[in-house]
Amino acid sequence: MKFIKALTLILLTVCFTNCTIKESIVFSEDGSGSYLLNYDMTEFMSKMKSEMGGGSSSSGDKVMDTTIVFKDIMEKFKDSVAALPEEKRLAMEAVKDMYMKMNMNEAAGVFDFGIGMNFKSIADLKDMGEKIKKVQSLNAQKDQVDAMKGSPLGKFMSPENNGFSYDYSETSFSRTTTLPADWDSSKFDLDENSESDKDKEFMEYFENASYIVEYTFPKKIKSYSIDNAELSNGDKTITYKVSWLDFVKNPKVLDVNLTFANE
DSSP: OHHHHHHHHHHHHHHTSOOEEEEEEEEOTTSOEEEEEEEEOHHHHHHHHHHTTSOOOGGGOOEEEEEEEHHHHHHHTHHHHHTSOHHHHHHHHHTTTEEEEEEEETTTTEEEEEEEEEESSGGGGTTHHHHHHHHHHTOTTHHHHHHHTTSHHHHTSOOSSOEEEEEEOSSEEEEEEEOOTTOOGGGGOOOTTOOOHHHHHHHHHHTTOEEEEEEEOSSOEEEESOTTOEEETTTTEEEEEEEHHHHHHOGGGGOEEEEEOOO
16 A cells, blocks of 8 residues: 555655654634644755765655545555554544645755644544554554663653543643653653764754644634744744753653733
8 A cells, every 4th residue: 555655655755754843733713723743854865965975856756735634545555545454544544534745845844744634623633642643553563663762862752652532721831741741851861971973973963853733723722832933924823942852751841831911
């Protein structure tokens, strides 16, 4: 099934490259809106072309700009979906209301990939963390990914055992992360005195990666709990950024509580 093969390649790339991740939500007056988790791997593309000696000829450069709606794929390839292993078939069923967008231009050194959903209410985002994991579970090379988790690179892959949820009302909004009781951030540490070139290489690989959060509301934001956040769009949009390494060690750094102005 071409769709599954393409998804496998993209998800492996996301797992094993440094990038900027942006989580964005835009709310409408009626509580509906759009959610997008976007991976910008332009820096990786640039580094890859440089390491390969300047890139390929223009005739061989790939260009892709497309949006894949899971519901449409499930209908078009329903026989193939039905033949998938139960785990992957159930994963596709769980994310049928979501979409995946890809934009790649090798000549321009552009590559970004996003997972999104248009929602009717905040209730649709209740299990968004789980839905993202379901999309990632579609990876046909899961054994290879699992094997990497014991390596230095595996330490810096996105944490899988935490969940996050949103709460939205007329007066406030919050993003809350739930960590397992046995969460130990020290497991992500590398020995500062390590002479391992591989350890140092992986640390350098991810040290410039970041996670950006941007939420837009129909009301002005009165107060917020993030120190380095910025307001824009008439104080209706809040944006903040954390380093990827800080996020991996403590996913709660993305949590925020905010209140709206009484207009």
